[in-house]
Amino acid sequence: MQTVHTPTxxxxxxxxxxxxxxxxQAAEEVFEEKGYYDASMEEIAARVGISKGxxxxxxxxxxxxxxxxxxxxxxxxxxxxxxxxxxxPTPRAKLEALLQFIYTGLYSKQTRxxxxxxxxxxxxxxxxxxxxxxxxxxxxxxxxxxxxxxxxKVVGEITSSIPTKVMLFSFFSLFSPKSxxxxxxGEDFSHEELVAHLRRIYFNGIANHEA
Amino acid sequence: MQTVHTPTxxxxxxxxxxxxxxxxQAAEEVFEEKGYYDASMEEIAARVGISKGxxxxxxxxxxxxxxxxxxxxxxxxxxxxxxxxxxxPTPRAKLEALLQFIYTGLYSKQTRxxxxxxxxxxxxxxxxxxxxxxxxxxxxxxxxxxxxxxxxKVVGEITSSIPTKVMLFSFFSLFSPKSxxxxxxGEDFSHEELVAHLRRIYFNGIANHEA
Amino acid sequence: MQTVHTPTxxxxxxxxxxxxxxxxQAAEEVFEEKGYYDASMEEIAARVGISKGxxxxxxxxxxxxxxxxxxxxxxxxxxxxxxxxxxxPTPRAKLEALLQFIYTGLYSKQTRxxxxxxxxxxxxxxxxxxxxxxxxxxxxxxxxxxxxxxxxKVVGEITSSIPTKVMLFSFFSLFSPKSxxxxxxGEDFSHEELVAHLRRIYFNGIANHEA
Amino acid sequence: MQTVHTPTxxxxxxxxxxxxxxxxQAAEEVFEEKGYYDASMEEIAARVGISKGxxxxxxxxxxxxxxxxxxxxxxxxxxxxxxxxxxxPTPRAKLEALLQFIYTGLYSKQTRxxxxxxxxxxxxxxxxxxxxxxxxxxxxxxxxxxxxxxxxKVVGEITSSIPTKVMLFSFFSLFSPKSxxxxxxGEDFSHEELVAHLRRIYFNGIANHEA
DNA sequence: AATGAATGAGGGTTCATTCAT
DNA sequence: TATGAATGAACCCTCATTCAT
Numbered sequence: 001m002q003t004v005h006t007p008t009x010x011x012x013x014x015x016x017x018x019x020x021x022x023x024x025q026a027a028e029e030v031f032e033e034k035g036y037y038d039a040s041m042e043e044i045a046a047r048v049g050i051s052k053g054x055x056x057x058x059x060x061x062x063x064x065x066x067x068x069x070x071x072x073x074x075x076x077x078x079x080x081x082x083x084x085x086x087x088x089p090t091p092r093a094k095l096e097a098l099l100q101f102i103y104t105g106l107y108s109k110q111t112r113x114x115x116x117x118x119x120x121x122x123x124x125x126x127x128x129x130x131x132x133x134x135x136x137x138x139x140x141x142x143x144x145x146x147x148x149x150x151x152x153k154v155v156g157e158i159t160s161s162i163p164t165k166v167m168l169f170s171f172f173s174l175f176s177p178k179s180x181x182x183x184x185x186g187e188d189f190s191h192e193e194l195v196a197h198l199r200r201i202y203f204n205g206i207a208n209h210e211a
Numbered sequence: 212m213q214t215v216h217t218p219t220x221x222x223x224x225x226x227x228x229x230x231x232x233x234x235x236q237a238a239e240e241v242f243e244e245k246g247y248y249d250a251s252m253e254e255i256a257a258r259v260g261i262s263k264g265x266x267x268x269x270x271x272x273x274x275x276x277x278x279x280x281x282x283x284x285x286x287x288x289x290x291x292x293x294x295x296x297x298x299x300p301t302p303r304a305k306l307e308a309l310l311q312f313i314y315t316g317l318y319s320k321q322t323r324x325x326x327x328x329x330x331x332x333x334x335x336x337x338x339x340x341x342x343x344x345x346x347x348x349x350x351x352x353x354x355x356x357x358x359x360x361x362x363x364k365v366v367g368e369i370t371s372s373i374p375t376k377v378m379l380f381s382f383f384s385l386f387s388p389k390s391x392x393x394x395x396x397g398e399d400f401s402h403e404e405l406v407a408h409l410r411r412i413y414f415n416g417i418a419n420h421e422a
Numbered sequence: 423m424q425t426v427h428t429p430t431x432x433x434x435x436x437x438x439x440x441x442x443x444x445x446x447q448a449a450e451e452v453f454e455e456k457g458y459y460d461a462s463m464e465e466i467a468a469r470v471g472i473s474k475g476x477x478x479x480x481x482x483x484x485x486x487x488x489x490x491x492x493x494x495x496x497x498x499x500x501x502x503x504x505x506x507x508x509x510x511p512t513p514r515a516k517l518e519a520l521l522q523f524i525y526t527g528l529y530s531k532q533t534r535x536x537x538x539x540x541x542x543x544x545x546x547x548x549x550x551x552x553x554x555x556x557x558x559x560x561x562x563x564x565x566x567x568x569x570x571x572x573x574x575k576v577v578g579e580i581t582s583s584i585p586t587k588v589m590l591f592s593f594f595s596l597f598s599p600k601s602x603x604x605x606x607x608g609e610d611f612s613h614e615e616l617v618a619h620l621r622r623i624y625f626n627g628i629a630n631h632e633a
Numbered sequence: 634m635q636t637v638h639t640p641t642x643x644x645x646x647x648x649x650x651x652x653x654x655x656x657x658q659a660a661e662e663v664f665e666e667k668g669y670y671d672a673s674m675e676e677i678a679a680r681v682g683i684s685k686g687x688x689x690x691x692x693x694x695x696x697x698x699x700x701x702x703x704x705x706x707x708x709x710x711x712x713x714x715x716x717x718x719x720x721x722p723t724p725r726a727k728l729e730a731l732l733q734f735i736y737t738g739l740y741s742k743q744t745r746x747x748x749x750x751x752x753x754x755x756x757x758x759x760x761x762x763x764x765x766x767x768x769x770x771x772x773x774x775x776x777x778x779x780x781x782x783x784x785x786k787v788v789g790e791i792t793s794s795i796p797t798k799v800m801l802f803s804f805f806s807l808f809s810p811k812s813x814x815x816x817x818x819g820e821d822f823s824h825e826e827l828v829a830h831l832r833r834i835y836f837n838g839i840a841n842h843e844a
Numbered sequence: 845a846a847t848g849a850a851t852g853a854g855g856g857t858t859c860a861t862t863c864a865t
Numbered sequence: 866t867a868t869g870a871a872t873g874a875a876c877c878c879t880c881a882t883t884c885a886t
Contacts, residue, residue, distance in 0.1 A: 016849090037248040041877065051851050056878065142395070166408040169395045174384050184353070184380045197377040205416030252860060262868045264862085273860065459670040463881060473847045475883085484881065564817070588830040591817045595807050606775070606802045619799040627838030645869095652870090674856065684872050686858080695856070 020058050022048050024072055027065050032113050036066065069113070074137040081144060091152035095171075096199055098144065103175055103195045145171055149206075159208040167206050174202055231269050233259050235283055238276050243324050247277070280324070289351055296355065302363035306382075307410055309355065314386055314406045356382055360417075370419040378417050385413055442480050444470050446494055449487050454535050458488065491535070500562055507566065513574035517593075518621055520566065525597055525617045567593055571628075581630040589628050596624055653691050655681050657705055660698050665746050669699065706743045707770040714777060724785035728804075729832055731777065736808055736828045743770075778804055782839075792841040800839050807835055 026047040030039040041062060045052045059065045084101045088094040149167050152158035158167075175198060185194065237258040241250040252273060256263045270276045295312045299305040360378050363369035369378070386409060396405065448469040452461040463484060467474045481487045506523045510516040571589050574580035580589070597620060607616065659680040663672040674695060678685045692698045717734045721727040782800050785791035791800070808831060818827065 012849095019849090037876095040875080042875095052877085053852065053879080054850050057849065062877070162408050162412065163399075165396050165399060166405065167412075169405075170385060170409060170412050172395065173387070174381060176384070184383065185376050188376060189374075194377065194380075197373050198381060200373065201378070201381050201413075201416035203416075204418070204420070205412035205414075207415070209415070209420070251858090263860085264868055265866085267861070268866070462879090474881085475847055476845080478882070479845070584830050584833065585822075587818050587821060588827065589834070591827075592807060592831060592834050594817065595809070596803060598806070606805065607798050610796075610798060616799065616802075619795050620803060623795065623800070623803050623838035624834075625838075626840070626842070627834035627836075629837070631837070631842070649870090670855095673854080675854095685856085686873065687871050689857070690870065 016058075019050075019054075020068075021072075023050075023055055023058055023065070024069055028069050028109075028113060031066065031069070032109075036062075070137075073109070077137060078140055081140065085144065085148075090157065091148045091155060092157045092203065095145070095148045095152070096203070098148070099171075099175055099199060099202075100195060102141075104191060142168065153208075156208055158206050159210075162206060170202065170205070174198055227269070230261075230265075231279070232283075234261075234266055234269055234276070235280055239280050239320075239324065242277065242280070243320075247273075284320075292351065292355060296359075301368065302359045302366060303368045303414065306356070306359045306363070307414070309359070310382075310386055310410060310413075311406065315402060353379065364419075367419055369417050370421075373417060381413065381416070385409055438480070441472075441476075442490070443494075445472075445477055445480055445487070446491050450491050450531075450535065453488065453491070454531075458484075495531075496558055500558070503562065503566060507570075512579065513570045513577060514579045514625065517567070517570045517574070518625070520570070521593075521597055521621060521624075522617065526613060564590065575630075578630055580628050581632075584628060592624065592627070596620055649691075652683075652687075653701075654705075656683075656688055656691055656698070657702055661702050661742075661746060664699065664702070665742075669695075702746070703743070703770075710743070710770060711773055714773065718777065718781075723790065724781045724788060725790045725836065728778070728781045728785070729836070731781070732804075732808055732832060732835075733828060735774075737824060775801065786841075789841055791839050792843075795839060803835065803838070807831055 023044065027039070027044045030044050030047060033039075034043075041052050041055055044065075045055050048055075055065070059068055080101060081098065084097050085094045088097045145168055146164060149158060149164050149171075153160050153164070175195070189197075234255065238250070238255045241255050241258060244250075245254075252263050252266055255276075256266055259266075266276070270279055291312060292309065295308050296305045299308045356379055357375055360369060360375050360382075364371045364375070386406070400408075445466065449461070449466045452466050452469060455461075456465075463474050463477055466487075467477055470477075477487070481490055502523060503520065506519050507516045510519045567590055568586055571580060571586050571593075575582045575586070597617070611619075656677065660672070660677045663677050663680060666672075667676075674685050674688055677698075678688055681688075688698070692701055713734060714731065717730050718727045721730045778801055779797060782791060782797050782804075786793045786797070808828070822830075
């Protein structure tokens with residue numbers, strides 16, 4: 001009997017989720033293309049093929065739409081991190097795998113989106129207020145990398161003469177997707193090639209050359 | 212007669228320039244504090260102590276105000292680069308000096324400003340369209356760094372096994388001021404310490420270790 | 423067959439009526455609490471425990487819902503008037519009874535509702551257009567009071583030196599529930615006390631003091 | 634010298650005031666015609682012959698526009714009250730004069746406006762919050778009438794057997810302009826006639842008949 | 845017949861830009 | 866030339882109403 005009703009409910013739930021997913025995707029596109037302010041609810045709606053009002057049936061407002069984007073991406077992303085890391089033997093190998101995962105995965109998109117919106121609203125405030133999940137992604141990432149770097153120091157793979165925090169900072173600086181990458185690199189490099197080179201620079205840069 | 216008028220004209224010209232400078236300074240402040248959208252012409256004018264309308268006597272619009280900021284910074288900046296570079300002997304020393312100059316100078320502010328506004332407007336389009344001068348800074352910087360990197364390769368200071376373009380990219384990635392620097396680093400490092408560490412990572416990363 | 427169906431139909435009819443009654447009650451509540459504009463169909467529906475759409479199966483729109491409220495109240499009210507009046511001997515006694523009936527009965531609510539919504543919509547137009555029934559209540563009331571006042575004049579209970587129309591106007595002015603009653607009176611008076619005093623003022627005011 | 638500047642300033646001030654006055658007048662019209670909600674800033678602006686935005690240069694928002702209306706009316710009104718009262722000898726005469734003043738003056742419009750908007754917004758809240766002046770009018774009026782009624786009781790003109798508060802309430806009930814006055818009275822009475830009759834009813838109603 | 849997701853017109857508000865003074 | 870009042874387009878959001886299920 002409940003088997004009769006449960007599917008019915010999940011059908012609607014499912015449709016609702018699909019619709020929300022479509023909205024989030026469109027919003028993501030438009031936000032990235034135009035930035036937070038020039039992205040209008042109207043255009044987002046139009047790109048989904050629905051009306052403005054419908055968005056508000058799914059998300060309370062524009063800010064919450066941004067928060068939802070981050071939340072979704074965060075969830076997807078966090079799920080992958082552990083799997084990737086555990087598959088590798090040494091701290092350095094783990095870091096390299098993490099790096100590959102980040103750079104080729106949706107962290108790339110996320111960061112690009114973030115940077116396209118930073119200082120959009122009080123995006124800082126907003127993400128702190130509404131998106132506990134956003135901080136989660138960040139903290140999870142930071143704690144993983146920190147742990148790996150320190151393990152690397154312990155096993156002698158990584159030099160101890162540079163503070164871990166600086167290495168952490170370099171890590172994110174070097175591998176964060178830049179909006180000017182194409183500008184600098186032209187079309188000469190694939191993502192894969194680029195990341196391979198950057199990896200070499202980074203690990204050479206932090207390597208323990210005395211070993 | 213014209214000898215009477217010419218100085219008068221230059222006086223006015225001078226005053227005009229001073230006024231524009233004041234506007235640009237105020238605009239720079241407000242844009243960085245609030246981002247492109249939340250910065251209002253009203254507030255910029257108020258901070259200069261003039262009226263909105265007067266801004267329009269000097270700049271055609273808000274976008275052009277941004278362009279003017281970049282243009283002025285560019286000019287100031289370009290003037291310093293050559294001096295700094297020429298004072299050093301080797302390619303690597305030149306690069307390090309350039310780096311120091313960049314990181315401690317106003318390129319820092321410029322970048323921060325840029326990132327605080329990126330995707331504010333169609334800032335991408337705008338800078339391309341209106342800011343020929345913007346590209347100038349960029350291209351000058353790029354050509355200098357490229358030249359130095361290649362010279363370093365020639366003299367054997369720098370490994371030839373990584374493409375110059377990638378090194379270039381790394382250079383800017385690693386040393387560009389990030390909005391999350393304080394977040395990652397806390398208050399533990401001064402700018403000077405940080406740049407010293409990053410320099411070590413970078414040059415170790417691209418060093419020719421066979422030498 | 424039709425004997426089978428007829429009761430079925432009336433059952434449905436009855437249920438339909440009950441449903442409409444529930445909607446009207448909820449609407450009345452919400453309209454009075456929030457006023458016409460801030461009352462949303464959503465909330466009315468929610469308070470009945472049905473969906474918005476269902477309301478539209480019973481009433482063509484929000485305005486008609488208001489009209490229906492007045493219509494129902496009118497009917498209920500008109501039924502009481504005659505009974506009350508006939509039970510009294512003299513015109514003045516009839517008027518006093520009527521007054522008591524009005525003031526303690528649902529005319530009070532009606533008027534409060536009306537005033538809470540007046541100029542809500544083009545409520546004026548609407549009531550004229552849609553609520554023939556509304557005018558009915560009004561006209562019935564007016565004709566009864568007019569008749570009683572004139573009878574009172576004839577029997578010498580009421581002064582003839584004031585036009586009946588003015589007395590009529592005073593009647594409604596004095597006894598209409600005001601939204602500021604609590605404001606002026608504080609908590610010092612019960613409805614009963616207040617109406618007793620007002621009755622005295624009114625009848626003293628219109629009394630034939632020569633008699 | 635200051636005589637040169639002062640007029641310049643007052644000219645602009647004056648123009649500003651005139652413009653505000655025009656806006657308030659138009660707003661008053663539209664609010665009364667349509668009620669708070671159906672009155673759109675657009676229409677108010679159109680009726681002044683200006684654009685929507687201009688209204689916002691004078692008033693922070695729609696609610697404040699309402700508050701401004703009340704404030705202005707209040708000021709105008711309060712100025713008249715004392716003058717009118719002092720010119721009369723006895724409490725009753727003062728009350729009658731006050732009544733005449735109220736009924737024929739702009740209190741009439743004010744009340745009509747108020748009633749046309751009551752329950753519009755949280756108009757209650759709003760007026761309390763923003764329009765200290767609104768309460769002022771009310772309290773001033775109430776305190777005057779109360780005082781006069783009690784003086785009347787002391788000198789024996791007015792019966793002591795009805796609480797002053799009730800008389801107060803009756804006073805406002807009877808003389809407040811009603812939206813249904815024309816409905817009840819037709820075109821048979823002028824304001825003057827009507828107020829004369831009501832005055833008689835009221836004072837007869839509260840008179841001390843034992844005297 | 846009931847649902848509630850979707851619609852879309854409409855409203856208040858902001859602000860870059862213009863222009864009469 | 867400087868001013869700042871005025872403009873008006875654009876935006877976010879609400880909610881009565883509709884309609885596919």
